[in-house]
Amino acid sequence: MGTIELLMQGFAVALSPESIMFALIGAILGTLIGALPGLGPANGVAILIPLAFSLGLSPTSSLILLTSVYAGAMYGGRISSILLNIPGDEPAMMTCLDGYPMAVKGKAAEALATSAIASFIGSFIATIGLVILAPILAKFALKFGPAEYFALFALAFATLGGITGKNQFKTLIAAALGLMIATVGIDISSGVQRYTYDSLHLFEGIDFLIAIVGLFAISELFFFLEQHAGDGLKQVALNKLKLTAKDILFVLPASLRGALLGFVSGVLPGAGASLGSFVSYTLEKKVSDTGEFGKGDPRGVAAPEAGNNGAASGALVPMLTLGVPGSGTTAVLLAMLISLNVNPGPMLFQQSPDLVWGVIAALFVGNLVLLLLNIPMVGVFVKLLSIPPKYLMPIVTLIASVGIFSITGSAIDLYFMVGFGIMGYVLRKVEIPLVPVILGMLLGPEMEKNLRHALVLSDGDWTVLWSSGLSIGLWVVALAGLILPMVFGKILRTKMKRSKDGLTD
Amino acid sequence: MRITDRVFGVLLLILAVTYGYEATKFPIPFGGQESVGPETFPILLSIILAIGSIYMIVKPDEDAKWPAVSMLIELGIVCLVLVLFAFGLEYVGFVLSATPAVAFLCWRMGATPGKSLLTGAITSVVIYVLFTRVLELALPSGILGL
Numbered sequence: 001m002g003t004i005e006l007l008m009q010g011f012a013v014a015l016s017p018e019s020i021m022f023a024l025i026g027a028i029l030g031t032l033i034g035a036l037p038g039l040g041p042a043n044g045v046a047i048l049i050p051l052a053f054s055l056g057l058s059p060t061s062s063l064i065l066l067t068s069v070y071a072g073a074m075y076g077g078r079i080s081s082i083l084l085n086i087p088g089d090e091p092a093m094m095t096c097l098d099g100y101p102m103a104v105k106g107k108a109a110e111a112l113a114t115s116a117i118a119s120f121i122g123s124f125i126a127t128i129g130l131v132i133l134a135p136i137l138a139k140f141a142l143k144f145g146p147a148e149y150f151a152l153f154a155l156a157f158a159t160l161g162g163i164t165g166k167n168q169f170k171t172l173i174a175a176a177l178g179l180m181i182a183t184v185g186i187d188i189s190s191g192v193q194r195y196t197y198d199s200l201h202l203f204e205g206i207d208f209l210i211a212i213v214g215l216f217a218i219s220e221l222f223f224f225l226e227q228h229a230g231d232g233l234k235q236v237a238l239n240k241l242k243l244t245a246k247d248i249l250f251v252l253p254a255s256l257r258g259a260l261l262g263f264v265s266g267v268l269p270g271a272g273a274s275l276g277s278f279v280s281y282t283l284e285k286k287v288s289d290t291g292e293f294g295k296g297d298p299r300g301v302a303a304p305e306a307g308n309n310g311a312a313s314g315a316l317v318p319m320l321t322l323g324v325p326g327s328g329t330t331a332v333l334l335a336m337l338i339s340l341n342v343n344p345g346p347m348l349f350q351q352s353p354d355l356v357w358g359v360i361a362a363l364f365v366g367n368l369v370l371l372l373l374n375i376p377m378v379g380v381f382v383k384l385l386s387i388p389p390k391y392l393m394p395i396v397t398l399i400a401s402v403g404i405f406s407i408t409g410s411a412i413d414l415y416f417m418v419g420f421g422i423m424g425y426v427l428r429k430v431e432i433p434l435v436p437v438i439l440g441m442l443l444g445p446e447m448e449k450n451l452r453h454a455l456v457l458s459d460g461d462w463t464v465l466w467s468s469g470l471s472i473g474l475w476v477v478a479l480a481g482l483i484l485p486m487v488f489g490k491i492l493r494t495k496m497k498r499s500k501d502g503l504t505d
Numbered sequence: 506m507r508i509t510d511r512v513f514g515v516l517l518l519i520l521a522v523t524y525g526y527e528a529t530k531f532p533i534p535f536g537g538q539e540s541v542g543p544e545t546f547p548i549l550l551s552i553i554l555a556i557g558s559i560y561m562i563v564k565p566d567e568d569a570k571w572p573a574v575s576m577l578i579e580l581g582i583v584c585l586v587l588v589l590f591a592f593g594l595e596y597v598g599f600v601l602s603a604t605p606a607v608a609f610l611c612w613r614m615g616a617t618p619g620k621s622l623l624t625g626a627i628t629s630v631v632i633y634v635l636f637t638r639v640l641e642l643a644l645p646s647g648i649l650g651l
Contacts, residue, residue: 173557187543394610414591455541
């Protein structure tokens with residue numbers, strides 16, 4: 001069957017009334033989560049997984065729900081960038097540059113609408129790219145043996161810090177910690193107990209959902225408490241929207257360029273959404289600056305937003321076809337797939353095409369829903385932004401705890417959640433990134449399985465890991481991913497910082 | 506001073522060594538020794554962690570800003586409250602354990618005691634009703650027996 005037919009079948013799934021309802025709920029929840037201070041997209045999806053899980057939704061429904069949440073959170077994140085000048089996550093930083101000045105000039109509604117349109121274009125184009133590229137990559141990945149997979153997982157960790165990563169050794173430490181947590185429990189292939197210390201609760205290992213909620217949500221609570229940030233921040237008021245077709249045409253080229261650049265950097269290992277929005281913005285500034293950039297040029301909002309969303313959808317390509325996520329939020333999406341018993345990878349496209357194409361179609365539908373939802377309803381979301389965190393964070397913590405409690409109905413999981421919260425707080429203080437820890441927990445079992453397969457086949461000869469041309473190539477990219485940031489990371493980060501500082505002067 | 510990274514580097518190094526040592530003590534799996542066993546991957550990880558932690562000790566980054574001792578104690582109390590909430594769930598039920606926990610968190614984040622208590626009570630009851638009646642998830646009702 002050709003891609004188009006499969007996609008059409010996907011649309012048949014995604015356009016059923018039930019799916020549209022879940023897409024709508026997901027889009028609203030996602031936008032809220034993205035807009036709320038202190039909750040990033042990764043956080044929000046993480047809190048919702050156990051809930052979707054314990055509600056007993058079908059895999060397709062939960063996937064549609066959570067992909068819409070993912071897409072919605074990307075939309076929501078820009079609301080705080082534009083109105084508060086605070087990026088929800090790192091890729092949203094470039095949106096602040098022109099978005100906030102626009103808001104200060106009394107054009108907040110226009111800035112939000114522009115970014116909504118640009119986000120839509122970014123996601124739309126990148127999803128088309130996903131449709132074209134994913135099956136090709138999946139077919140190619142069928143050539144991978146255990147040694148290649150092991151190299152691929154190593155590559156995922158090496159490039160996770162991204163080209164803007166600070167300290168590569170800390171990424172390494174984080175990955176090792178995550179992989180170590182994954183080894184706790186009964187070893188699948190030999191039945192030996194590892195690090196269980198005869199505690200029955202540890203026999204099945206530690207659920208990564210508990211770790212995700214603890215590391216992200218609970219540690220965030222600690223940071224809010226420490227910084228006394230309970231009162232929230234002053235935001236720019238919203239004006240009445242005056243957007244004409246001419247305004248949209250004005251930002252269209254910038255959005256298209258941003259979308260393409262974003263998609264490419266989303267697909268590439270290690271580049272990620274931060275680089276996508278950064279490159280889109282700088283290129284747009286080079287191409288069309290007339291002295292207005294940084295002072296509230298709508299094109300300066302459109303380009304990074306399109307880039308950011310393009311990268312978010314582009315990052316799904318390696319995630320779905322290889323099972324290797326490229327960013328924090330896609331790592332959480334991978335967690336969602338694994339907890340639904342769906343194993344991403346090349347086989348996924350052959351074994352459950354209905355699911356894959358249903359999700360891809362859901363991305364199209366979800367983005368359209370978001371665009372239609374966002375322009376008229378942005379006022380409601382802005383209202384919710386003004387709820388002070390001192391009420392919001394405790395409530396979010398409670399909901400997160402309920403989700404964790406409902407997985408097994410045991411209080412021990414909640415103790416673990418608090419433990420992971422403390423660990424997350426300490427790791428963030430020491431500037432050890434959290435995403436590799438999560439990724440380690442997710443990929444650990446698969447990585448070990450592939451290592452053992454490769455070594456058993458070669459009778460213990462370690463050189464099998466780098467004996468094929470493909471695996472050597474993967475190792476080279478992995479090494480480059482570790483070493484390049486040490487050289488270029490500093491330069492890029494100062495550049496990003498400078499363009500941000502230039503604004504406040 | 507770059508003491509934070511050094512201290513944590515040492516702690517992580519201890520962890521790496523203990524973890525690797527424990528791996529060598531795994532019982533031999535049923536069916537005899539093979540070229541790769543349950544200990545191979547953990548030993549590899551302990552080496553990677555050791556390399557990373559030694560780097561942290563040798564080339565530490567700038568120190569992070571740690572909060573004052575009083576704040577650390579407060580965060581400790583918050584952890585205790587969260588643990589008590591989890592403990593109380595099974596004994597006094599969801600509403601009675603969630604109300605004081607949420608109220609305490611709101612209060613510590615800067616809300617007035619009255620408003621905190623109100624937020625705690627309302628959210629606990631709303632979430633309880635929402636989850637048990639609408640979404641049909643079992644939350645312990647406890648001694649209230651609703």
